[in-house]
Amino acid sequence: MRILLQFPEGLKQNAIEYAKELERKGHAISLSASPCFGACDLAIDEALAIKADKIIHYGHAEFVNAKLPVKVEYQEYPIAADLAFIAKAKKELKGIKAVALATTVQYVQLLPKVKKSLEKFGIKIRLAKGHFAKYEGQLLGCDTGAIANVKGKVDCVVYFGAGMFHPLAIETEKVLVLNPVTKTVYWITEEIMRFRRRRRAMLIGALEAKRFGILVSTKIGQLNLTGALRARDELRKRGREAHILVANYVDSTAIKNFNSFDAFVNTACPRLGDDYELFEKPIVNLAELGELLNLIDSVKNK
Template identity: 35%
Template sequence: MDIDGPLEKILPDLPGRVGLLASVQYIHLLPRAKEILEKAGKTAVIGKGDGRLCYPGQVLGCDCSAAVAAEDETDGFLFIGEGDFHPLAAAFGLKKKMTVLNPVTGEARSVEDQKDRILRRRFAAIESARSAQAFMVIVCGKVGQNRRSEADRIAGLLRDAGKDVVMLATDEISPQALLPYRVDAFVSTACPRVAMDDQARYPKPMLTVTEAEIVLGLRDWSDYRFDTIC
């Protein structure tokens, strides 16, 4: 797959220090992208993420540690891949511009509009949950998403704030599975995309752990962070 032409075309729009990211099927393109950028006089950085990532520069939907590792050395990021799922995960964890280069079509674009739209929806969910009294904290039993200690922590913070809290352990998080429970808001400790992608399907606010901290006043909205699974 040849990215030379598409990448050279957008070189003027990229900052001087570029962090390189990719979904796993396009990881092999990162060395060539680094070569093109450095030949053009730019600095290219491929960050090494945590132990759940197989390759430097790799991004998962719930793990943008490779991007965070390169954040201080970069002025912006270039993600090589298709769709919005992975680059948005990295963009929410960072405060820097994210450009996406689709290696199949050669199209390059920004994810800022999509990011802003999702942030507005998340702000609405957080504001709606501020008046909630009864919360359900959800623990997912799936491998890689079971964060019982984090669920216990956020449940304790909610109780300290005078909230009523129940906890649910389940392998399935869906509107149908949660329908029988009478609470005012949910806090999911599973993959953050459950809350961020599917909020419209739930009749009550579905929050991530970091969003619950904002509701409790423990984190400011200006310090909004993507809830990554560690």
């Protein structure tokens, strides 16, 4: 079988061992060398170009519901972790009655054990499922439903995992991180507040923009041309200039070469704006467009 293997950036270092193993079984293997940022980001174009029979996409859980022109097999990549360090959380969670617990897909199989460890502190643990997630308690870069869906029923959030990408978008201010890599426990309330202020600043920045670029990604789990056209038309109705910009991977250098955009509306990955420093312009997500339009209208009517 001709198979294209696809790995997210953090797992590419292990890719070749998987390729060799599958070759030993008699398959013809190629590796996708494009950046891969999530379950939404399937190497469909590469698979079609080399006429692959199948993509094996490692490290993420099922996500895309669209009918795919090539077979995709998701191979999760569970990572083991010693949980003894969770004892350190007892002191931090003193006085807390109920928490929302969440993690990323590679640790999701550990959640029952993490839950038990926390319950020993006499805390009620609530797990919920996000809209795009496969598992209860699973966070995606674009979906914090695992937490949003228990809002009001908990005193704080406990995030089990490493890195800032996933927990940054959490809507609750109080987030305690249990980091299985460093085996440390710490609050990231400050970072979350800073992230929100930055998003707010981008919205205000976009308010003054004359010329908008509407970003559309062709990644099969991100493509939203309808949303982009709506954004364009609504902005034009309000006297702003707006143009549709289409790419697979939205490259800041290519975007900057267009030279004269004042701000962007992003219909692709909602976390693209995290790299706003590369784009050097405000980036507003489609989900925030309504708020932007209201701001524009209210300024106009003053």
